[in-house]
Amino acid sequence: MFNGQGPQIMGILNVTPDSFSDGGRYCSLTAALNQAENMIAEGADLIDVGGESTRPGSSPVPAEEQIRRVIPVITALRTLHPNISISIDTTLSTVADAAILAGARIINDVSAGLGDARMLEFAAASRTPIILMHAQGTPQTMQDNPYYADVVVEVKSTLQLRVTAALSAGVKPENILLDPGIGFGKRRQDNIDLLAHLAQFVALGFPVLLGTSRKRFMGNLLKLTDPGELVTATAVTTALGVMAGVQMFRVHDVKANRQAADVAWAIKQAQ
Known part of the structure; x- marks a missing residue:
């Protein structure tokens, strides 16, 4: 999956009516494919297709x-762009199964296999790479007073437990990716602390995905309410992530983050 050529940009394609930043914009097949075309042209390495919002509440x-x-979008994308990687953003194994049959190649599971007892077994049997993300609680409850004594230690510990569960289910180590779950059951300072210690997640020995795109904690920090105003802030976290060793970035705004990732990668290589 990673060829040593630098960080990968995963473009977000929400075919949902209620996602926090772009809900309802890409519900039609034409609109979804146009957005995918735009992201590919701007340098996306992967397209992450999701049919369920995981915003708070x-x-x-x-x-x-x-x-x-999701299936019409994945099927059309696979036909139009046979070489582009497609991931399915879901916590349900039946959805993942249908998506893989349609042409997706990666499972992006925000529950890290806890939302469906069959998910890890499916990933193992289908030999599909799976992204295991940390979340405290569910989307309905995750921002109801989340608390950590030490967010970095606790998120790392939980992810290590989910890695153990995936390995026990038969998932190959090379098919596991980790995501610290920025914004999923975290306070503003928790998110900042996780970003300050990304290298500790990289040190766990699995590729790390970072998903900060347009997230509310940056808006709170900057006193901005429109997620669309957080493109520059997101790109800053992408650059910091590259320097920490993060290998994949899930973003709405591909062009800005492609530029940030590529410049940071050149600097990192020079080190």
Whole structure:
């Protein structure tokens, strides 16, 4: 998956009516494919297709509805861009199964396999890489007074437990990626602390994905309420992530983050 050529940019394609930043914008197949084309042209290495919002307070979407939303997009993308990597953003193994059959190649599971007892077994049986993300609680409850005594230690510990579970289910080590889950059941300072210690997650020995794109903690820090105003702030975290050894970045705004990642990578290589 990683060829040593530098950080990878994962473009976010939410085919949902209620995602926090772009809900409802890409629900039609034409709109979704146009957005994917734009992100690929701007330098995306992967397209992450999701049919369920995981914003704070969001409700679960049944597997059948997720499949209805994502499969036409994945099928068309695979036909139009046979060489682009596609990930499926879901916590349900039935959705992942349908997406893999349609042409997705990576599972992006914000529950790290806890949302569906069959997910890790499916990833193992299908030999599909899986991103294990840390979240405290569920989207409905995760921002209801989250608390950590030491957020870095606790998130690392939880991710290590999920790695153990994945390995026990038969997932190969080379098919595991980790995501500290910025904004998922974390206070503003928790997110900042995680960003300050990204190298500790890289040191766990698995590729790390960072997802800060347009997240509310940066808006709170900068006193901005429009997520669309956080493009520069997101790019800063991407550059910092590259310097810490993070290998993949999940973003809405591909061009700015592609530039940030590539410049930071050149500097890191010079070190």
